[in-house]
Structure formats: structure tokens, C-alpha cells
Amino acid sequence: MSSTLNVAKEIEQVVPQILQWRRYLHENPELSYEEYATADFVYNQLISFGNLVVTRPTKTSVLAVLKGTLRGDCLAFRADMDALPIQEEADVPFASKVAGVMHACGHDGHTAMLLGAAKILSTLQQSLKGEIRFIFQHAEELFPGGAKEMVAAGVVDGVDRIIGLHLFSTLPTGKIGICAGPFTANSDTFDLEIIGKGGHSSQPHDSINPILIGSQITNVLHHIIPQKVNAEERAVLAVTEFHAGSAKNIIPDRLVIGGSVRTFSQQVRERIAQQIAMQVQHTVAAHGADYNFTYNDGYSSVINDEQLTAVVEGVIQQHFPSDTILHIGPFMGGEDFSAFLTKVPGVFIAIGAAFDDETLNYPHHHPRFAVNEDSLAIGLKLFVHSALTLNS
Structure with missing residues (x-):
């Protein structure tokens, strides 16, 4: 005592x-x-x-x-x-x-x-x-x-x-x-650069608009967890960066997107990374654009x-x-x-x-x-x- x-x-x-x-x-x-x-x-x-x-x-x-x-x-x-x-x-x-x-x-x-x-x-x-x-x-x-x-x-x-x-x-x-x-949580990030074809806003048919592609990708990514991850698992995916353009009458040739992924299971962590990469590839290819994508494993x-x-x-x-x-x-x-x-x-x-x-x-x-x-x-x-x- x-x-x-x-x-x-x-x-x-x-x-x-x-x-x-x-x-x-x-x-x-x-x-x-x-x-x-x-x-x-x-x-x-x-x-x-x-x-x-x-x-x-x-x-x-x-x-x-x-x-x-x-x-x-x-x-x-x-x-x-x-x-x-x-x-x-x-x-x-x-x-x-x-x-x-x-x-x-x-x-x-x-x-x-x-x-x-x-x-x-x-x-x-x-x-x-x-x-x-x-x-x-x-x-x-x-x-x-x-x-x-x-x-x-x-x-x-x-x-x-x-x-x-x-x-x-x-x-x-x-x-x-x-x-x-x-x-x-596992705290990961991803970086995506979409490479399109710039041009005048009055002639979108002569361009490949990366903003349009990026908007579709953003929407698709936010459907990954409810569609591909068991509801009993906890996971978060958020697009947090979206940068492109410099003028109202110019279609830019590039767009940069960044985001964050939080998971607890290593299996879910890997599945989400694979799904992001696949959805990006399919969406960009459908528009005839190019891209650079990196998934960054953060703290476990x-x-x-x-x-x-x-x-x-x-x-x-x-x-x-x-x-x-x-x-x-x-x-x-x-x-x-x-x-x-x-x-x-x-x-x-x-x-x-x-x-x-x-x-x-x-x-x-x-x-x-x-x-x-x-x-x-x-x-x-x-x-x-x-x-x-x-x-x-």
C-alpha cells in the first residue's frame, strides 16, 4: 500500500x-x-x-x-x-x-x-x-x-x-x-492524371474533354464500396481533388484527380485498389484518352x-x-x-x-x-x- x-x-x-x-x-x-x-x-x-x-x-x-x-x-x-x-x-x-x-x-x-x-x-x-x-x-x-x-x-x-x-x-x-x-484504418491515397485533347469550347467534337471523363470516373468510384464491399465491412472512398482548366472557352487537355481510401481489412484494401484501377482504365479507354494512375499504400x-x-x-x-x-x-x-x-x-x-x-x-x-x-x-x-x- x-x-x-x-x-x-x-x-x-x-x-x-x-x-x-x-x-x-x-x-x-x-x-x-x-x-x-x-x-x-x-x-x-x-x-x-x-x-x-x-x-x-x-x-x-x-x-x-x-x-x-x-x-x-x-x-x-x-x-x-x-x-x-x-x-x-x-x-x-x-x-x-x-x-x-x-x-x-x-x-x-x-x-x-x-x-x-x-x-x-x-x-x-x-x-x-x-x-x-x-x-x-x-x-x-x-x-x-x-x-x-x-x-x-x-x-x-x-x-x-x-x-x-x-x-x-x-x-x-x-x-x-x-x-x-x-x-x-489503413489510410491510402490515389492519384490520377487524365490526358485528353484540348480545344475550343465551341468545338467539343474535335476534343477529348478530360473534365467529362473525370466526372464519370468520380461518379463510378463512389459506387465501388456499396457495390463491391460487403456491408459488414467498414470502408470509405472519397475523391478529394479535381483540378483542370484555365479559361471558360478552353477545353483543357489534362485533369488531375486525387482521393483517399480507408479500410480495415487487407483483403478489402486490395479489392478496392483493383476496382479503382479497373474502372479508371475502362472509362478512359471508352473516350479514347490516356492516363497515369498511382495507388499509394499509406499507414496500415x-x-x-x-x-x-x-x-x-x-x-x-x-x-x-x-x-x-x-x-x-x-x-x-x-x-x-x-x-x-x-x-x-x-x-x-x-x-x-x-x-x-x-x-x-x-x-x-x-x-x-x-x-x-x-x-x-x-x-x-x-x-x-x-x-x-x-x-x-
């Missing part, structure tokens, strides 16, 4: 510090692959804690390793650090100082929570078994993503389990979202390990109020945490970060996005108790 009380006191004492860290990071955001100052800040904080071996696996990422005094498994925690190319409009006293860049997805909070966990756990080295790795990842927001680079750099070699947390402005603060199995689905999910759920049941857990379903967002899961079983957990005043809640990637800072203590507590459950 005394040990539990001591940990609770440590967490309480560190919370003001993680709020300061989070606000500093929020004021000084950096874009994907440009997190040089952020990585330096994280590195220097970790070095100051002691008992950690701190390295730089890539130019803008950080890894800290804590080795316990007893033999045991290796547990990894991950936090992402990058911001987004968005001009902040949130009314907070620590708003971004960088024009056109803001933390609009909670990564500043993720970094601060994991720093707090590293600070606390580094003082408990004597009671820990095995090894704990604290992964501060760059470039989650920009494909191909920093997780893939960190895997290639060996940061999860020898790791037995990995846990990631994400603040969710759509969940009430005080709640923790759990989802065993598929949690985030995050699939939470059911056994580890159950362990983390047990941690929550033991150390949090009885009504904390929300069993949530998969959502269509993409996450490169999946790259770690190609090597290591893991679980990705949603930490509720919404305000009681609903007028303050905005979706992720919105210029007015903000998180209820009370959520940071919850994420910190979950990191620490997960480590103590699995490695002590």
Missing part, C-alpha cells in the same frame, strides 16, 4: 511539470522531419533525469532506455512529437509562436506525458525488472512516417511489448478508450494485441475509478504506430481530452483544436502503472 501511495505522490508532483513542458512545446511547434529543437529539448530533459541511456536514432527523434536491476521483459512506450501546417486560432495564452504551424493533434501532450513517465520511472530503477524504452518519435503526420524509420533504426529490436497513448478531443476527460483488435491499420489490451484494461480497473473505461470501436483515422506493430505486439489507447463546455471542443487538425489539460495526468498515470504492472 505504501508503495502505491508513493507512486501516487510522485505522479501528483510531476503533473505541474508536464503541463509546463506541454505548453512550451505547444508554443514552439515543428513540422514533420523538422523537429530539431523539439528533439533537443526532449533529449536534454531526459539526460537531466539520470539513470537513462539517451540516444538519437534519427536526426529528429529520441530514445531513452531504462534498465532495471533484475532480469525481465522489454517494454516500450511511444509518443509522437511533430506538429501540423495549420495557423492556430485557439484562444490560449500559450498559443503557437510559429506562423502557420501548430500542435493540432495533441502530440505536445503525448510528449509531455511520456517525459513525465520517464522522470518518475527513472527514480524507481531499483524495483524494475528488464528494460523500458521511451520512444519519442518524429513525423507521425507525414507519410511515410517516422515510426517506419525508427523501426529500421532498431529501436524496437528485442522489445516484447509496446504501448502508445493518444489524446482524443472527442472523448470525455476522465475516460480511457479501449479497443481490442483493429483500431485505426493499427491492430491492438488482444492479450496486451486485456492487461492494460486490468491496469485501468485497478488504478482508476470504476467508470473510467469506454469500450470504443475502430475509427477511420490513420496512425503510423502500426509500423511498430509489424515487429512487436502492442496496444494503442485513447485518452479522453474533451472539455465539459462543448463549445470548446474541436476535431483534431482544426485551427481551434485544444485539449483539456486534466487529461495529461491520466495519461501519465496509465504509462507509469502499466510499466509497474509489466516490469516490476
